[in-house]
Amino acid sequence: KQEVTQIPAALSVPEGENLVLNCSFTDSAIYNLQWFRQDPGKGLTSLLLIQSSQREQTSGRLNASLDKSSGRSTLYIAASQPGDSATYLCAPRSYGQNFVFGPGTRLSVLP
Amino acid sequence: GAGVSQTPSNKVTEKGKYVELRCDPISGHTALYWYRQSLGQGPEFLIYFQGTGAADDSGLPNDRFFAVRPEGSVSTLKIQRTERGDSAVYLCASSTRVAGGYNEQFFGPGTRLTVL
Numbered sequence: 001k002q003e004v005t006q007i008p009a010a011l012s013v014p015e016g017e018n019l020v021l022n023c024s025f026t027d028s029a030i031y032n033l034q035w036f037r038q039d040p041g042k043g044l045t046s047l048l049l050i051q052s053s054q055r056e057q058t059s060g061r062l063n064a065s066l067d068k069s070s071g072r073s074t075l076y077i078a079a080s081q082p083g084d085s086a087t088y089l090c091a092p093r094s095y096g097q098n099f100v101f102g103p104g105t106r107l108s109v110l111p
Numbered sequence: 112g113a114g115v116s117q118t119p120s121n122k123v124t125e126k127g128k129y130v131e132l133r134c135d136p137i138s139g140h141t142a143l144y145w146y147r148q149s150l151g152q153g154p155e156f157l158i159y160f161q162g163t164g165a166a167d168d169s170g171l172p173n174d175r176f177f178a179v180r181p182e183g184s185v186s187t188l189k190i191q192r193t194e195r196g197d198s199a200v201y202l203c204a205s206s207t208r209v210a211g212g213y214n215e216q217f218f219g220p221g222t223r224l225t226v227l
Contacts, residue, residue: 004153034215042220043115043202044154049215089153098144098167099216101153 002027002094004102012108013080021075021105023090028071030092034099035064035075037086044089047075080109113137115219117203123225124193132188132222136205143186144216145178146202154202160186161208193226200224 003026013019023033032051036044048057048064050073056065063076073090087106091099116135124130136143141162146154156170160180168178175193180186190197200223204216 036218044204044218046215046217091153098156098159098170100156101146103151103153 002030002092002097002100004090004092004100006088006090006102006105008105009103010106010108012110014110015080015082017080017109018076018078019080019107021077021088021107023073023075023092023102025071025073025090025092025100025102027092027094028068030068030094033064033066033073033090033092035062035073036089036091038089038104039086047088077107080107082109082111085109115203115205115217117201117219117222119222120220121223121225123227125227126193126195128193128226130190130193130224132190132201132224134186134188134203134205134219136184136186136203137217138184139207140205140217141183141208142206143180144204144206145186145188146204148200148202148221157188190224193224195226198224198226 005024007022034049035047038044050057050066061078066073085108087104089104091101093099118133143160145157148154158178159167163183175191178188200221202221204218206216207214
C-alpha cells in the first residue's frame with residue numbers, strides 16, 4: 001500500500017526566497033505524480049503532473065522533479081511571493097491504484 | 112460550466128440522518144473520483160468511476176456510504192445513518208483517460224459536511 005510523507009509539515013519564509021518542498025513515497029511503481037495547492041477552505045488546484053517517464057516539469061516559477069527509484073519528488077518555488085501561501089500536496093498514482101495524497105506542507109510567505 | 116462543481120457547499124445534518132452530495136464533473140471527463148478530507152490532512156480516496164460503473168470502491172469506509180453515476184456524468188455520494196465521525200469536506204475530482212492511464216485530476220470546491 002502506497003504511503004506518502006511530506007517534509008516539512010510547515011514552512012515560513014520571507015518574500016523572495018527560493019524554496020523546496022519534499023515528497024516521499026514508498027511504492028516506486030507509480031504511473032504519475034501530481035502536485036496541488038490548497039487555499040484555506042477551498043478545493044485543490046492542480047499545479048503540475050509528472051508522468052513516470054519524465055524527470056521534471058516546469059510551470060512558471062514552479063519546477064517539480066521526480067526520482068522514481070528513490071521514491072521522491074520535489075517542488076521548487078522560485079522567488080516566492082505572499083500569494084504562494086497555501087498548503088501544497090503531492091499525490092503519486094501507482095499502477096492499478098488511485099492517487100494517494102500526502103499530508104501536505106503548509107507554506108507561509110511573509111511580505 | 113468550465114470546472115467541477117459540487118452542491119451543496121455546506122451541509123449540516125443531525126446524527127442518524129441521510130444525506131446526498133452532488134458532483135458535476137467537467138464535460139467530457141470519463142473518470143470521476145470522490146475523496147474525503149479531514150482537517151489538517153490530505154484527501155482520502157473513497158471511490159472512482161470510469162463512465163457509469165464504480166471501477167474502485169475500496170476506499171468507502173463502510174456500507175453506509177454509497178455512490179452512483181447513472182449516466183456517466185453527474186455523481187451522487189449518499190451517506191446513510193450519518194455519524195459525527197462523518198464530518199469532513201467531501202471533494203470530487205474528474206479527469207480524462209488516456210491509453211494506459213489517466214490525465215491530471217481537476218477538483219471541485221468541496222462540500223463541508225457537519226454532523227451534529
